[in-house]
Amino acid sequence: MKFWRTPLDADKIKVPHGETYVIKERCKGCGFCVEFCPKRALRLSDEFNIKGYHPPEMIGKDECVNCGLCEMICPEFAIYCLEEEEVQVEG
Amino acid sequence: MITKEHPMTPLLRMDRIPHIWCPTCGIGTAVSCFAAALKQNEIPLEKVAIVSGIGCTGRVAGYMKVDSFHTTHGRAIPFATGLKLARPEMKIVVFSGDGDLFAIGGNHFIHAARRNMDLTVICVNNFIYGMTGGQLAPTTPLSAKSTTSPYGNYEHPFNLPHLAASCGATYVARWTALHIRRLTNSMSEALNKKGFSFIEVIAPCSTVYARRNRLGSGLDLMKFYHDNCEIKNGANPEEADIGFQSKIIVGKFVDKEKPSFIDNMHVGLKRALGDKYIPYGGDDGAK
Amino acid sequence: MKADPKGVLTGEHYLDGDFACAEGALAAGCRFFAGYPITPSTEVAERFSERIPEVGGIFIQMEDEMASMNAILGASWGGVKTMTSTSGPGFSLMMENIGLGAMMEVPCVVVNVQRGGPSTGLPTMVGQADMMQARWGSHGDYEIIALSPNSPQECFYVAIEAFNLAEKYRVPVFIMMDECVGHMTEKVIIPPAEEIELYPRRLTNSPPAEYLPYMPEDDLVPSMIIAGQGYKIHTTGLTHDERGYPVMTAEAQEKLVHRLINKIRLNADHIIHIEEEDTEGAEVVVVSYGISSRVALAAIDEARAAGIRVGRLRLITVWPFPEKRIRELAPKVKAFVVPEINYGQMVLEVERCAAGQAKTILVSHGGGDVHNPQDILEAIKESIK
Numbered sequence: 001m002k003f004w005r006t007p008l009d010a011d012k013i014k015v016p017h018g019e020t021y022v023i024k025e026r027c028k029g030c031g032f033c034v035e036f037c038p039k040r041a042l043r044l045s046d047e048f049n050i051k052g053y054h055p056p057e058m059i060g061k062d063e064c065v066n067c068g069l070c071e072m073i074c075p076e077f078a079i080y081c082l083e084e085e086e087v088q089v090e091g
Numbered sequence: 092m093i094t095k096e097h098p099m100t101p102l103l104r105m106d107r108i109p110h111i112w113c114p115t116c117g118i119g120t121a122v123s124c125f126a127a128a129l130k131q132n133e134i135p136l137e138k139v140a141i142v143s144g145i146g147c148t149g150r151v152a153g154y155m156k157v158d159s160f161h162t163t164h165g166r167a168i169p170f171a172t173g174l175k176l177a178r179p180e181m182k183i184v185v186f187s188g189d190g191d192l193f194a195i196g197g198n199h200f201i202h203a204a205r206r207n208m209d210l211t212v213i214c215v216n217n218f219i220y221g222m223t224g225g226q227l228a229p230t231t232p233l234s235a236k237s238t239t240s241p242y243g244n245y246e247h248p249f250n251l252p253h254l255a256a257s258c259g260a261t262y263v264a265r266w267t268a269l270h271i272r273r274l275t276n277s278m279s280e281a282l283n284k285k286g287f288s289f290i291e292v293i294a295p296c297s298t299v300y301a302r303r304n305r306l307g308s309g310l311d312l313m314k315f316y317h318d319n320c321e322i323k324n325g326a327n328p329e330e331a332d333i334g335f336q337s338k339i340i341v342g343k344f345v346d347k348e349k350p351s352f353i354d355n356m357h358v359g360l361k362r363a364l365g366d367k368y369i370p371y372g373g374d375d376g377a378k
Numbered sequence: 379m380k381a382d383p384k385g386v387l388t389g390e391h392y393l394d395g396d397f398a399c400a401e402g403a404l405a406a407g408c409r410f411f412a413g414y415p416i417t418p419s420t421e422v423a424e425r426f427s428e429r430i431p432e433v434g435g436i437f438i439q440m441e442d443e444m445a446s447m448n449a450i451l452g453a454s455w456g457g458v459k460t461m462t463s464t465s466g467p468g469f470s471l472m473m474e475n476i477g478l479g480a481m482m483e484v485p486c487v488v489v490n491v492q493r494g495g496p497s498t499g500l501p502t503m504v505g506q507a508d509m510m511q512a513r514w515g516s517h518g519d520y521e522i523i524a525l526s527p528n529s530p531q532e533c534f535y536v537a538i539e540a541f542n543l544a545e546k547y548r549v550p551v552f553i554m555m556d557e558c559v560g561h562m563t564e565k566v567i568i569p570p571a572e573e574i575e576l577y578p579r580r581l582t583n584s585p586p587a588e589y590l591p592y593m594p595e596d597d598l599v600p601s602m603i604i605a606g607q608g609y610k611i612h613t614t615g616l617t618h619d620e621r622g623y624p625v626m627t628a629e630a631q632e633k634l635v636h637r638l639i640n641k642i643r644l645n646a647d648h649i650i651h652i653e654e655e656d657t658e659g660a661e662v663v664v665v666s667y668g669i670s671s672r673v674a675l676a677a678i679d680e681a682r683a684a685g686i687r688v689g690r691l692r693l694i695t696v697w698p699f700p701e702k703r704i705r706e707l708a709p710k711v712k713a714f715v716v717p718e719i720n721y722g723q724m725v726l727e728v729e730r731c732a733a734g735q736a737k738t739i740l741v742s743h744g745g746g747d748v749h750n751p752q753d754i755l756e757a758i759k760e761s762i763k
Contacts, residue, residue, distance in 0.1 A: 021095060021097075023097065026108060026109055028109075028113075028114035028115075029114060030114050030115040030308075030309060030310060031115075031310045032115075032120070032310065032313060035310060035313070035314065036269070036313070036317075053114070069271065071098070071123070072120070072123050072124060072127060072271040072272075072275070073120050073123070073268075073269075073271050074119070074120070074123065075112065075115075075116055075117060075118065075119025075120045075122075075123070075268075076108075076109065076110075076119055077097055077099050077103060077105075077108055077119070077123065080097050080098055080099075082095060104612070107623065136610065137606060137607065137608035137609075137610065138606055140605050140606070142452070152612065152614075153612055153614065153623070153624065156610050157610055158455075158605040158606065158609065158610055158611055159610075159611070159612045159613075160452070160455065160482075160612075160613055160614075161612070161613070161614035161615060161616065161624075162448065162451075162475075162478060162615065163448070163474055163475055163477075163478050163615055165444075166444060166445070166448040166474075166475060166478075168445075169412075169440060169441075169444070169445035169446075169447075169448035169449045169452070170448040170449065170451055170452035171452060172412075172438070172440075172445070172448075172449050172452065173410070173412060173448065173449035173450055173451065173452030173453035173454075173456070173460070174452035174453060174455055174456050174605060175452075176410065176436050176438065176449075176453060176456070177410060177436075177452070177453035177454075177455070177456025177457060177458045177460075177605075178456040178457070178604075178605055178606045180606065181605065181606045198441055198442065198445075199441060199444075199445055202440075202441040202445070356436075360431045364431055364432065367431075367432050368431050368432065369384070369431070369432060369433060369434035370434065371409065371434055371435055371436045372434070
């Protein structure tokens, strides 16, 4: 993860890292997760699901901090995050 | 990519998903927050029941994997009252819409609040009758259009937190479908509150409310909440009126202690009858 | 299963029909009552509110009859036997959720102490004009059970029977009293608890994983659960499948509604309870119920004294209508005489079942009062001409 300015206690803080899973066929393309992801880590993909919507996909694999907002805001129960191993903070 | 299970799976009837709600509807988000609140509290799911009335939000009962009752229009609260009195150890949650709870069911709401009946009532307010195609609701803001107010609404709408507070609710909060953390926390608090707790969840209806009023999609309404909600915990709910596309005051307005209906019933009858009083289901209050 | 002695006020009492009905319900194990005051049924609620804290039950006065009806449905899912009582205007308000009770198959008992109508009508005076409303009052097709007692003593027993039928067939059961029976005070003997046989709730033996809330058993009635025991059921007023999930198709409608109808129609012989006297060999049979059956006795006695062979058939079960018995009698008698305090309700059923094989004569009365026995006598005499 990249910071604009490295916090002084960066070495003591573990930034959580999440992996986002999309259940594509449930998605109705509302865009809530994309719009409100605090890390701007999601976008609507080009692919179509069976209903004709574009399910979201991760932009950068390392951006997700496992905050769970997408999971909570998704009205379709179609996306969720699980905690992955921590990533290194770059200077 | 579906290698693991959605964390809500134990709480939802996944065999019924996808649900019937439109794209960009906010009801699913409210359900998601409610499921998160149940998880947060580690409430045993067999001790929770959901009662809904009729309408879009009325379908919530059908998607939660707890004892769930989809009743008639407006009657969720009295049904829940009976269920709660028969199973006092359970947490009974009424999950329904603004038209259901406040038009046809308005009388039941004010009386349950007056009695301080031990219920949690969650109202998803989308300002309109969604299921029937977008008619005027008791919450439709002045000047908003609906299929039965095609020239703009000229009826004063309800201010739901003010109504709940003035009828005696012990917990009153309002959030939008965007305030997922605060909403979840409020739901947790309400679940643990004795007596009558009420949460209004303002949620987008894209298909009939936003479209008819040229407000874009549900996503645009969520962005509107983002820019126009003002969090005022402890504010006087009387000042929380909602106008058409005006600022929305959200927050926790009331959180007070008052003996609930069940408390008062036991105390009153014990005082009058002494040892002759046999509480329902034995002394522990549970059957 | 025997009655719980806690609720049984064993002994000889002097009670009105409303009180006796409440005592019957308590004896039957009813431990939840939700109601709204309305003349002439208020005494049922009053008796409950006084008695129930001493037997381990709950009384709640709701804000209206719609709420009362829903509260008893909710409480019934909580595993308790439930009842409400009302009269005409309140009965109309309950109709919506009587349909919900029929659709969700909720055992419960509704007392209607009938008064003169329509609308506010004659609040303190007798009527019998809600009989068809009991059968058809809620929208859609369904079958219910309705009983009609004619004395305070019978109010007690009919209340027990009503609870047993409600539990056995998982259906709302009506006790169709009338103001005269409700407000008439007579001796009521309440037997010891061990002499009262009760039908317990049909609770499933299946574990939650295997249980289907609307899978019928052999008698077409599904077994039930109690909320809070981990079955996590869904139930709805929408047309549903065996899982209780809504299914919006004509096939699901046919399967469900046909079963709701058949569970009563095909079990009618087990449900129906009538009282007969001298119907074999009769020229004319007086078919009556409630207070009218007692008024008719004077006319029947006089007619017999005048040499007319008069039989008497009293409907204790009003719905399902004892169709088979009327069909059996029709070819053997000249006429059925039906006195009722309305302008022709149950007489339509008698006429339908008589199917032209016997005359059917209505002795109508607008309500506010009972028949003059002389009018019934005239009808009997007329019927054999």
